[in-house]
Amino acid sequence: KLHTVGKPMDGSEIRIDDSGEILVRSTSVVDGYYDDPESSAKALVDGWLHTGDAGRIDEDGQLVVLGRVSEVVRTASGERYIPNFIENRLKFSPYIRNVAVIGAGRGELTAIVCIDFDAVGHWAEERSISYNSYAELSQRPEVQGLIGQVVRHVNGTQPDGLRVRRFSNLHKDFDADDGEITRTRKLRRNTIETTYASLIEALYSGATETVFDATIAYENGERGVIRRTLKISEVLA
Known part of the structure; x- marks a missing residue:
């Protein structure tokens, strides 16, 4: 589907939180920001990376990226x-x-x-x-x-x-x-x-x-x- 970015790769998980933000969890996700524990704590919660992007998962399980959560x-x-x-x-x-x-x-x-x-x-x-x-x-x-x-x-x-x-x-x-x-x-x-x-x-x-x-x-x-x-x-x- 041209309007989606597809399904998560093996070993990756994606979910949409209550605000519509895309959260990603994977072994490839960074452990945090270098020498910035405060930003790391905001971006990574229980292993989920808060991307700052808004999206939805369609009926076929494919991710649609809409834009920034602030929009x-x-x-x-x-x-x-x-x-x-x-x-x-x-x-x-x-x-x-x-x-x-x-x-x-x-x-x-x-x-x-x-x-x-x-x-x-x-x-x-x-x-x-x-x-x-x-x-x-x-x-x-x-x-x-x-x-x-x-x-x-x-x-x-x-x-x-x-x-x-x-x-x-x-x-x-x-x-x-x-x-x-x-x-x-x-x-x-x-x-x-x-x-x-x-x-x-x-x-x-x-x-x-x-x-x-x-x-x-x-x-x-x-x-x-x-x-x-x-x-x-x-x-x-």
């Missing part, structure tokens, strides 16, 4: 997940440039998707699907279906409680100038959740579309507002 968040039902893990899986698709998975403290996961304009544009042109802008292309029903296929594929590698149930294609890509991402394209989650609060609420309301007032910057430095209608798609199993 773990929980859904309303207590399911542990790392947004970046799911986001990276979605971005394996050439059609998704960026994505923010939402779900901390909520009953299910949703996503705000930024399509890759070049890749999706080429896909659309091959199928004689017309569009005049990123915003128009992102809302085409054919493109909604295309992104839905990507989400369904990734959902197939996720436990049932950690599958993206709804998504909306944003009218633009996340932008560092708007504070939504860093210059190295890492998400600024607090900014995204604040800026798109109304869209996020619509994702959880059961609506099929929502009106969003998008702030734009003109070349002369002035700012204005353009009203966009953003479609919301449900991801069927």
Whole structure:
């Protein structure tokens, strides 16, 4: 399975503790840190190495490494997940440039998707699907279906409680100038959740579309507002 690191080798044991951390016990595990008994005592407890990584063991006994324990968040039902893990899986698709998975403290996961304009544009042109802008292309029903296929594929590698149930294609890509991402394209989650609060609420309301007032910057430095209608798609199993 490409999304796992496989099963433990002979002579090695792996378990997941209550915090979601991966613990390893093996004859190959170090006895401790050199000349640092305090760090050794924290990292090694009863022979188990606390890796600092979060993970889960799937139904076939294979280990899935999610990321660092410090990045773990929980859904309303207590399911542990790392947004970046799911986001990276979605971005394996050439059609998704960026994505923010939402779900901390909520009953299910949703996503705000930024399509890759070049890749999706080429896909659309091959199928004689017309569009005049990123915003128009992102809302085409054919493109909604295309992104839905990507989400369904990734959902197939996720436990049932950690599958993206709804998504909306944003009218633009996340932008560092708007504070939504860093210059190295890492998400600024607090900014995204604040800026798109109304869209996020619509994702959880059961609506099929929502009106969003998008702030734009003109070349002369002035700012204005353009009203966009953003479609919301449900991801069927």
